[in-house]
Amino acid sequence: MSPPNVPLIDLSRLEPAVAQAVAAGIERVRDSGRYLMGDELAAFEAAFASLCGTSHCIGVANGTDALELALRALGCGPGDKVATVANAGMYATVAILAVGATPLYVDIDADTMTMSAVALRNTISPAVKAVVATHLYGRLADMEALAAAAGDAALVEDCAQAHGAICADVRAGAFGAIGCFSFYPTKNLGAMGDAGALTTNDPDLAAALRALRHYGWSDRFVAERAGGRNSRLDEIQAAVLSAKLPYLDAWNARRRQIAEIYRRELSGLDLSLPETEGDDHVVHLYVIRTPDRDALAKQLTAAGIGCAVHYPIADYHQTAVISTLGKLAPLAEVEQAVPEILTLPCHPWMTDEETTLVADTVRTALRAGDS
């Protein structure tokens, strides 16, 4: 018998109706003869701002650029500190270092894996110009508590895993001064290549971001703002995203359904499962915690079940950080979490049968480990 095979994600399963809308969008762009900064970008920016409930959306080339340009627009640079978490894959750290600021790592809350407001309150100082809160794995960070703890520092949301997540009628990207999105293909809303966006309600920040993504121009060939560059979201990707956007909420609901199957099938084991019931969690990644993570990962892989670790190395342990800042003090909750986390397959095109098969394989592996 060949082993069962459940991939971590399979983007080729896009529903035929959506695939058709995507193809039509790509053809429309091809025939228009306009490939950058045209109607498709404007239409997607308007639609995405409307979804997020913000007055502005600015398309950029990718999510890391979004973070970097957000920090630039807020005036973060050398001498400034930017508070963020150390368990979210280095993206915020890369952006903070790129603008010449210094990351200040804040510990996480063990239950949610997002930034702890108590830890932020204890860490913050006047040198902290901005706080980047990551809605990790698709769960909104506690934005109300973080905003209170951030004081005068600007609150930036890293929404790259949380498109459409909602709490008390506010969507990801509408809580902070600026929301940063990635449309990397595997995200909850994914392009067919690189793409990203920023959201804000502040007209001055929106104008700054529009200039920064386009050479610092205020008008054609008029470079007004320093720090500008080229970071555009192209017309083809904008058309792809517009075709997919109407399906985002349904896809997020399906992700939560899969999470509920996991919760039902995996209860009573030596695992901690994420709380995914509410609309504030769009289950970008289904991440469990288990003491013997490496053994379980090995057994799942052997059984043809895709799994991964998001993320295996805390930012302050990365060579790129140590070589810039030296050795930093590790954070207690991050150190506890990193060796225990494991991501199971979860995406909108996964079947109930595949989900049950993953759960059965996890259960068998853990029971075998017990005996």
Ligand SMILES: *Cc1c(COP(=O)(O)O)cnc(C)c1O
């Ligand atoms: C994917 C991701 C990014 C980076 O997005 P890119 O488009 O790959 O640059 C940033 N932050 C988080 C949390 C992400 O998951």
